[in-house]
Amino acid sequence: xxxLASRSPRRRELLAQIGVRFEPLVFREGTRxxxxxxxxxxxxxxxxxxxxxxxRLKCDAAWRRVKERRGLMQLPVLAADTTVATDTQILGKxxxxxxxxxMLRLLSGRSHRVLTAVAVAFEERFQMAVSESVVVFEALxxxxxxxxxxxxxxxxxxxxxxxxxxxxxxxxxxxxxxxxVMGLPLRETAQLLRKFGIVVP
Numbered sequence: 320x321x322x323l324a325s326r327s328p329r330r331r332e333l334l335a336q337i338g339v340r341f342e343p344l345v346f347r348e349g350t351r352x353x354x355x356x357x358x359x360x361x362x363x364x365x366x367x368x369x370x371x372x373x374x375r376l377k378c379d380a381a382w383r384r385v386k387e388r389r390g391l392m393q394l395p396v397l398a399a400d401t402t403v404a405t406d407t408q409i410l411g412k413x414x415x416x417x418x419x420x421x422m423l424r425l426l427s428g429r430s431h432r433v434l435t436a437v438a439v440a441f442e443e444r445f446q447m448a449v450s451e452s453v454v455v456f457e458a459l460x461x462x463x464x465x466x467x468x469x470x471x472x473x474x475x476x477x478x479x480x481x482x483x484x485x486x487x488x489x490x491x492x493x494x495x496x497x498x499x500v501m502g503l504p505l506r507e508t509a510q511l512l513r514k515f516g517i518v519v520p
Contacts, residue, residue: 320340320341320342320394321339321340321341321342321394321395321396321397321439321512321517322341322342322343322344322381322385322394322395322396322397323341323342323343323344323397324344324377324378324380324381324396324397324398325343325377325397325398325399327399327475327502327503329481329483329501329502329503330399330502330503331343333498333501333502333503333505333508334397334503334508336505337505337508337509337519337520338519338520339508339512339517339519341397342394344381344384344385344396356373356376356377356380357376358373358400358411360409360411364409365407366402366404366407366409366432366434367434367449367451369402369409370400370401370402370434370435370436370449371436371447371449373400373402373436374398374399374400374436374437374438374447375438375445375447377398377399377400377438378396378397378398378438378439378440378445378447379440381396381398381440382396382440382441393441393442394441395439395440395441395512395515395517396439396440396441397437397438397439397508397511397512398437398438398440399435399436399437399438399502399503399508400435400436401433401434401435401477401499401500401502402433402434402435402477402478403422403426403431403432403433403477403478404431404432404433404434405425405426405429405431405432408425410422410425410426410431410477410478410479411477412474412475412476412477412479413473413474413479416468416469416473418479419468419473419474419479420464420465420468422473422478422479422480423459423464423467423468423473423479423480424459424464426456426459426478426479426480426489427456427457427458427459427464428456428457428458428459429455429456430453430454430455430456430492431453431454431456431478432451432452432453432454433451433452433453433454433477433478433495433499433500434449434450434451434452435449435450435496435499435500435502435503435504436448436449436450437449437450437503437504437507437508437511438511439511439512439514439515441515444515446511446514446515447511448504448507448508448510448511449507450495450496450499450504450506450507451495451499452493452494452495452496452497452499452500453492453493453494453495454482454490454492454493454494454495454500455490455491455492455493456489456490456491457489457490457491459489463489467480467485467486467489470484470485472484472485472486481501482497482500482501483501
């Protein structure tokens with residue numbers, strides 16, 4: 320059993336897919352362990368530096384809360400973060416339709432990188448791995464972009480799209496980890512968990 324320090328339903332689905340027993344880390348009504356982590360991009364920060372820093376912050380915050388909360392069983396904590404990057408530009412989660420539209424226009428007809436870092440902490444131990452994938456979108460016209468943004472899928476996803484949803488039809492080519500693009504690279508996750516003695520079937 321582990322704690323999953325994430326609000327993402329996709330990460331819950333992916334962990335369940337590989338048979339890992341987990342408990343979402345909930346501390347008070349309507350919140351998760353990663354809600355108070357500063358995800359703002361720092362000046363000069365590369366996409367790789369960014370995703371590693373944010374994942375480390377999430378994992379550290381979650382483990383700290385596990386230690387501080389009385390009566391909570393101490394189990395390994397897993398945290399992850401995903402970012403989309405074009406060259407050195409980091410595309411986070413769009414805050415409104417206009418930003419989502421701008422992101423999809425930027426991704427249209429070109430390649431971009433998707434980096435997902437996953438980390439596990441338990442007691443004094445900490446391990447992290449990063450999965451990097453390259454996704455190529457076909458050219459998207461304005462009606463397709465508008466229809467996708469209208470669907471509402473853009474708003475809780477880095478880069479403004481989810482490959483497991485309607486945007487899967489935008490992908491002309493994928494090099495790397497499909498589950499990593501979704502938000503949790505299963506191969507790297509399984510390898511990390513095994514280092515902490517977690518049985519991954």
